[in-house]
Amino acid sequence: MNFTSYEFILLTGLILVVYYCVPKRFQWMFLLAASYGMYASAGWMCLVYISITTFSTYLAAVKISKLSGQKADYLKEHRNGMDKEARKAYKDSIKRKQKVWLWIALAVDIGLFVVLKYSNFFIGNINALCSGLEQWKIIPYTEFLVPLGISFYTFQSMGYLLDVYNEKENAQKNYAKLALFVGFFPQLSQGPISRYEDLSRSLYCGHEWNAETVCFGLQRILWGYFKKLVIADRISIGLKTILAAPEQYQGIYFGVAMIFYAVQLYADFTGGIDIAVGIAQAMGITLKENFMRPFFSKSIKEYWNRWHISMGSWFKDYLFYPLSVSKTMLRISKKSRKLLGEEAGKRVPVYLTTSIVWFCTGIWHGASWNFVVWGLANCAVLLVSRELTPVYRWCHQHFSLEKKKWYPVFCVCRTVVLMSALRMFDCYRDVRIPVRLFFGMFTENNFSELWNGGLLRLGLSMADYIILLCGAVLMLSVSLVQRKQPVRKTVSELPYPVRTALWLLLFTAVLLLGAYGQGYEESQFIYNQF
Amino acid sequence: MKKKGVRLVLTMLVAVLVLWFLQRLLMPKYMSGIPEGAMIAEYYDSEKIHDVIFLGDCEVYEAFSPCYLGERYGISSYVRGSAQQLIWQSYYLLEDTLRYETPEAVVFNIMSLMHGEPQNEAYNRMTLDGMRWSASKWKAVQASMLEEESVWEYVFPLLRYHTRWQELGAEDVKYLFSRDKVTWEGYLLRVETKPVTVIPEPIELPDYTFSGYAMEYLEKLRVLCEKKGIELIFVKAPSLYPHWYEEWEQQVDAYAAEHGIAYYNFLELAEEAGIDYRTDTYDGGLHMNLSGAEKLSDYLGKKLVEVHGIPVRTGEETYQNVWEPKVKLYHEEIEKKKSGVPEYE
Amino acid sequence: MEELMEILSELHPEVDFEQEERLVDGEILDSFDIITIISEIADTFDVVVPAREIVPENFNSAGSLWKMIQRLEDGE
Numbered sequence: 032m033n034f035t036s037y038e039f040i041l042l043t044g045l046i047l048v049v050y051y052c053v054p055k056r057f058q059w060m061f062l063l064a065a066s067y068g069m070y071a072s073a074g075w076m077c078l079v080y081i082s083i084t085t086f087s088t089y090l091a092a093v094k095i096s097k098l099s100g101q102k103a104d105y106l107k108e109h110r111n112g113m114d115k116e117a118r119k120a121y122k123d124s125i126k127r128k129q130k131v132w133l134w135i136a137l138a139v140d141i142g143l144f145v146v147l148k149y150s151n152f153f154i155g156n157i158n159a160l161c162s163g164l165e166q167w168k169i170i171p172y173t174e175f176l177v178p179l180g181i182s183f184y185t186f187q188s189m190g191y192l193l194d195v196y197n198e199k200e201n202a203q204k205n206y207a208k209l210a211l212f213v214g215f216f217p218q219l220s221q222g223p224i225s226r227y228e229d230l231s232r233s234l235y236c237g238h239e240w241n242a243e244t245v246c247f248g249l250q251r252i253l254w255g256y257f258k259k260l261v262i263a264d265r266i267s268i269g270l271k272t273i274l275a276a277p278e279q280y281q282g283i284y285f286g287v288a289m290i291f292y293a294v295q296l297y298a299d300f301t302g303g304i305d306i307a308v309g310i311a312q313a314m315g316i317t318l319k320e321n322f323m324r325p326f327f328s329k330s331i332k333e334y335w336n337r338w339h340i341s342m343g344s345w346f347k348d349y350l351f352y353p354l355s356v357s358k359t360m361l362r363i364s365k366k367s368r369k370l371l372g373e374e375a376g377k378r379v380p381v382y383l384t385t386s387i388v389w390f391c392t393g394i395w396h397g398a399s400w401n402f403v404v405w406g407l408a409n410c411a412v413l414l415v416s417r418e419l420t421p422v423y424r425w426c427h428q429h430f431s432l433e434k435k436k437w438y439p440v441f442c443v444c445r446t447v448v449l450m451s452a453l454r455m456f457d458c459y460r461d462v463r464i465p466v467r468l469f470f471g472m473f474t475e476n477n478f479s480e481l482w483n484g485g486l487l488r489l490g491l492s493m494a495d496y497i498i499l500l501c502g503a504v505l506m507l508s509v510s511l512v513q514r515k516q517p518v519r520k521t522v523s524e525l526p527y528p529v530r531t532a533l534w535l536l537l538f539t540a541v542l543l544l545g546a547y548g549q550g551y552e553e554s555q556f557i558y559n560q561f
Numbered sequence: 562m563k564k565k566g567v568r569l570v571l572t573m574l575v576a577v578l579v580l581w582f583l584q585r586l587l588m589p590k591y592m593s594g595i596p597e598g599a600m601i602a603e604y605y606d607s608e609k610i611h612d613v614i615f616l617g618d619c620e621v622y623e624a625f626s627p628c629y630l631g632e633r634y635g636i637s638s639y640v641r642g643s644a645q646q647l648i649w650q651s652y653y654l655l656e657d658t659l660r661y662e663t664p665e666a667v668v669f670n671i672m673s674l675m676h677g678e679p680q681n682e683a684y685n686r687m688t689l690d691g692m693r694w695s696a697s698k699w700k701a702v703q704a705s706m707l708e709e710e711s712v713w714e715y716v717f718p719l720l721r722y723h724t725r726w727q728e729l730g731a732e733d734v735k736y737l738f739s740r741d742k743v744t745w746e747g748y749l750l751r752v753e754t755k756p757v758t759v760i761p762e763p764i765e766l767p768d769y770t771f772s773g774y775a776m777e778y779l780e781k782l783r784v785l786c787e788k789k790g791i792e793l794i795f796v797k798a799p800s801l802y803p804h805w806y807e808e809w810e811q812q813v814d815a816y817a818a819e820h821g822i823a824y825y826n827f828l829e830l831a832e833e834a835g836i837d838y839r840t841d842t843y844d845g846g847l848h849m850n851l852s853g854a855e856k857l858s859d860y861l862g863k864k865l866v867e868v869h870g871i872p873v874r875t876g877e878e879t880y881q882n883v884w885e886p887k888v889k890l891y892h893e894e895i896e897k898k899k900s901g902v903p904e905y906e
Numbered sequence: 907m908e909e910l911m912e913i914l915s916e917l918h919p920e921v922d923f924e925q926e927e928r929l930v931d932g933e934i935l936d937s938f939d940i941i942t943i944i945s946e947i948a949d950t951f952d953v954v955v956p957a958r959e960i961v962p963e964n965f966n967s968a969g970s971l972w973k974m975i976q977r978l979e980d981g982e
Contacts, residue, residue, distance in 0.1 A: 037713040037720070197958035332936065347937055353957035355941040361954070364945055380945070381938060417938065494727055531572055535579065543583070543723050548714060549682065 034220050034306050035259060035547060042069065043310055047245075050314055055237025062234075062314070063207055066216035070179075077178035080147065084140050085213045088188040089206050091136030092195040095129045096202030133196050137189060144185040147175050152398035180219035182395060186345055188213050191227040193349050200227050208235055217310040221303030223321040223341035230318070238315030243523075248313025250519050253537055254509075255305030260545030262502040263299035266291050268546065269489040277464050282475030285455070285468040287486070292458060293451040294503060297326065300339070324510045329442035331412050334450055342395075346388050354384045386410055397457070405456035412449065498544055584719040587726060588690070590736040596743035597644040601654070601691030603744055604641055608883050609662045612871050613638035615747065616651040617670030620798035623848040624827075625668070626858050627746035628891040631884045634862035635875030640747025643691075645684040648673045648778045653701035655782065657692060659789060665871055666792040667782075668861070671813050671824075672805070674779065677772020679707045690718060745891050750851060752898040757838040757846035760801050769808030783820060792823075792869055796861070799827040799836055799853075801846035823869065827857060834860040851895065907972050913946040914968060923968045930962040940965060953978045 033039060046065045053061050071078050102125040106118065113121070150173045161167045191212065194200040203209040212230060270291040273280040280288070304321045311318045325338035335343050354360060360380045368376030386407065393406020432438045455465040480486070487493065509518050522530050591598030600622065613636055615621045622642030630636040641654050655667060679685065685705045692698040702715045714721040743749070786793040795817055797805060805828055817824040827834060834856050838846060841853030849857060865871040874880040914923045917939055921929075929935045935943075943965075944955045953975055964974045 037711050041713070199958065199961075336933075348960075351937060352941070352960045356944055356955055356957055356960070358954075361945065361948060377942070377945070381941060384941070385938075492727075527568065535576055538576075539579070539583070542580075542719065543587075543726055545723070548711075548720055548723065549709065 034303060035256075035264070038072075039069075047310075047313055051238075051240050055239070058237050058314075059211055059235045060207065062215065063211040066211065066214045066219075069216045070214060070219065073179055074176050076176050080143060080178045080181065081184060081214055082210075083143055084185055084188050085206075085210045087136045087139035088192050088213070089203070089209045091132040092192050092202035092209075093204060094132045095192075095195050098125050098129050098132075099198055101125065129196060133192065136192055140185050140189055140192075144181055147177050147181060149394075149398045150175065180222075183218055183222045183224055184213050186224045186342075186395075187218075190224065190345055190349055194227055203227075203231070211235075215311075215316075217307040218318070221300060221307060222339070223304060223307070223318060224345050225318060225341065230316075233316045241315065244315055245313050246523075247517075247519050248309045248311070250522075250534060251305050251309030251312060253309075253534065253541065255302040255307075255309055256541050256545070257502070257537060258298040258302030258305065258506065260541055260547050262499060262506070263295050263302060264546040265491070265495055265502075265544075266295045266298070266499055268495075269486075269491040270295055272489040274458050277459065277468060281468060281471045282477040283472060283480055284477075284485075285465075285472050287481075288458070289448075289451040289455060292454055293326075293447065294499075296454065298502075298506065324513070326447050327443055327510070328446050329439060331409070331416060331446060331449060334446050335409070335413075342392070346392055350391060351384060351388045354387060355380065360384060382414060385414060389413075399460055401456050401460055401462050404462045405453060408453050408456065412453070580719065584717070584722075585737055586729070586733055587722045588718050589722065589725070590732050590740065591687070592732055592736050592741055592743065595687075596749065598687040599691065599740060599743045600747060600749070601641070601643050601688055602740070603691075603742060604639060604658070604747065605661075605693060606742075607639055607746065610879065610883070611637050611639045611662060612665040612874075613668060613865060614655070614658055614664045614666075615640040615642060615668045615670070616646070616655060617642050617796075618646045618673050619644055619848060620672050620800055621668070621670040621796070622744065622747055622749050623751065623850075624670075624796075624798040624854050624857050625861065626748040626750075626851075626854045628748065628884075628888050629855050629858045630862045630865075631746075631874075631880075632888045633859065634866055635873035635880075636862055636865055636871055637874050637880055638746070640744070642670075642747060643684075643688040645676075645680060646673060646688055647676050647680065647705060648775050648782070649704040650688050650701055652778045652782045652785070653697045653704070654688075654692070655785060656697035656700075657695060659785075660695060660697075663789055664791060666794055666865065666869055667786055668794045668796055669782065671795050671797055672800075672803075674771045674775050674813070675803075675809065677774045679705050682707055682710055685710070686721070689715060745894075746887070748854065750891075750894060750898065751843045751848070752851045752895065753843045754840055754850055754852075755843055755845050756840065757801060757842060760846060761804075763802075763804035763806065766806070769806055769812075771809070771812055779816065783822070794869065795822055795824040797824075797826040797828055798849065798857070799831045799834075800848065801838070823864075825861065825864065827860075830860065907968075909950050910947075910972055910975070911968060913943060913950065914971075917942060927967040927969075929967060930965045935965060943971070947975060951975055951979065 042065075046062075049065075050058055050061060067078060070081060102122065105121065106113075154170045154172055158167075158169050162169075191200065191203075191209075195202050203212065212225075212227060212234060215225075215230070215234065218225060270288060273284050273288045273291070301322050308318045308320070319341060321339055321341050323337040323340065325334050328334035328337055360383070363383065364377070364380040367379035370376065371379065389406040389410035390403060391406075392409075393403040396402045396405070427433055452469060455469070456462060459465050486496070491499075512518050512521060522533060525533070589595075589598060597619075613630075615625055615638065619642065622640045625638075625640060627636075627638040627640060630638050641651075641658060643650070646654070651669060651673065658664075685707070689698065689702055689705060692701065698715075699712075702712055706712065711720075783793055785791075795813060797813075810826065813824060813826075816822070827836070831838075836849075836853055836856055841849055841856065843850035866873060911923055915921070918934065921934055923929075926932070926934065930940075940960065944960075947953055947955060955974070955978065959974060959978070964970055
């Protein structure tokens, strides 16, 4: 269910009220019922899909955990009777059994995820590849109902399973509790991908009504809606106009689209996370932060540590590291060093794993090639900037850049521009279009469009631009103030009438300025002929 | 603790008040320009002692004048018409009306049988926004909504009109807490004249059968009237277009005959009623002007009294007291309009 | 231990690995550094660091790294 639908808001409000009315020990059960209810409203099949993932994960985790317990008991019992070799042999035998369970569950989770989300991507590619063949019958596209949040809950489940496999977590023996962890409704729309370790701490225990936490939660939700409805959904009107006609909007319009998309994506995504975290907070449940003012980053590396943190760290912990230390990679490392010499050879496995990780990151974002290109472009920028580290160091020493006041600002701007430019791969299915348009910015001199009224023909009025500007300034100020302490805390220290007025003002702003519902146009209401 | 509770309640009160005020401010007032949007709400200000209630779309609120009927025939009536009123809306408006009064007869203009599904959001709003809240309104909203509409936008119209802050004008402030009368007991007074010059060729339809949904509501309307002891009367105003097809006429005829309902088709009775399409329409044949409406009211008024036994209230004090000032103003308004208004463009 | 210090200071000559105890939490080592260290450890000590051992606690200081290596050498 979409965050911005009336039904979602209404149901969430209702859930919050009931949540604090049921006895504390039943709260988590009620949450599960509510989450599944929300899910079912998107279609019964969604409930079936999420249950398959939950069940396979549950079963494998319990089995793996049991084997770990068995192993510990056995080793303890035979502490004296076994030599090192025997212990290792026994451990390996257990590990093998655990691996079977792990792979079965991963196969089910990934399999379902891939089939639902990527079937049409594969079919499209196969059709394209084989279109030259004679007698090739075009494979029809599938019509699966892709469950909301499948990318999030599948990854969350797999993370949990791997944690159990690595003995970082004990398996959750209560199926319903695991089902709640996988299907906790605030996360299903835009994430974050929570870790079992973090979420389980506050998910299952009862929560007493606490006016302050609830207020903070609600305030965060409101701020999320402001970002989403007032900024993101408004700017996307202009963005859509530009993206829909790449032939018409060239040159500087690509720059405009870059800015629009950066703002839209930031406001929409962080707004969504604010809503999710806020809903959880209002129920006393802590979700981990997913963003740390990413646009203040001084490098791409830093940016990726601060943007969509839960996804980045997922890929790092569950794909990058295991892949890097896998036997295959170590073998490749040895071979490449022998072949290419120490310096170059060392890089081969690192480059390879990084590329695989970014390929997956790209395709995780969307089932089409432009997302893959986007992922690999990020990878390339990261690797190049890493290789250039000596150059940077040299520059820093020679020009003592670090002492210059403008240098950090320059770094921040560089990151923003670079990330915004790369992001444009998201917007066009045909990868060549953003590349061509990007260079067109420098050759096609139509800067005058910026002030000759061209911007007012994108579906945004002057009033819209003013609202956007004020909204962006507000977001920026919040980010700046936030560095010391959460803005909600700062506001809560103000006198009651002032802070109440402020929140009421924000609420009214969302209500009046939000780009939701059916826009009012007088002309619609002009009476004609009936 | 207690202090905090009081503070919270006060805050909520202020918040609700602010939102209510904003809603009032932002909702269209329909006082000038498009009075059709203000018609439904106006009914609640009337005296609700009506013997005849008219239901239907523009064809009914431009064709029958309750002031004329009252003055000439002593019939107490009200037109609960609205722009593109769909048949389920007519039904629920009758339900709504029955909460206040039970008339002797309901006159329903059957034109809306042509629509079997929700048509237009703007017209939905003009008919439904003015209704007072009741189960009937809820059901009317549910029946009328287009796919992109949400019932919550009816419950809280602020959600629908929130972007209107860009169009706010003096009218919105002036009519914040009051409204002017835009109709004469539901009749929209038009005195201009624009003769019929062309009648568009009717388009051929793939299917002339009225939709099951529309017929279902016609049946509901009939049953409700029967249950309440109200006589149901069908009319078809003499609009030359949109075209009234022969196939449609047959279906209405059949239904009326089956259930013993009187049916006056003024397309056929136009000559008898004295309608002159050169002088009696204000927009070239779609709607009647005052002259046309008075001729139709004359014809129907006679029938209502003579055939349908609608009580003549002339001389009854309650009615006389209500009518006299109204009829006086009505004539003044007609004089004013006739002298001031240019030809209809 | 000396060999380990060599690996580390080759990677980040500017860091004082004797003292520093927040190598990961203080964002001194990034993921690339970590896998470089792991592959160097594999070469030097013939110890394979499994994925499950890659947690900040094990990489935050030279001391904890050394402890991890010893533990892995013991085969526990």
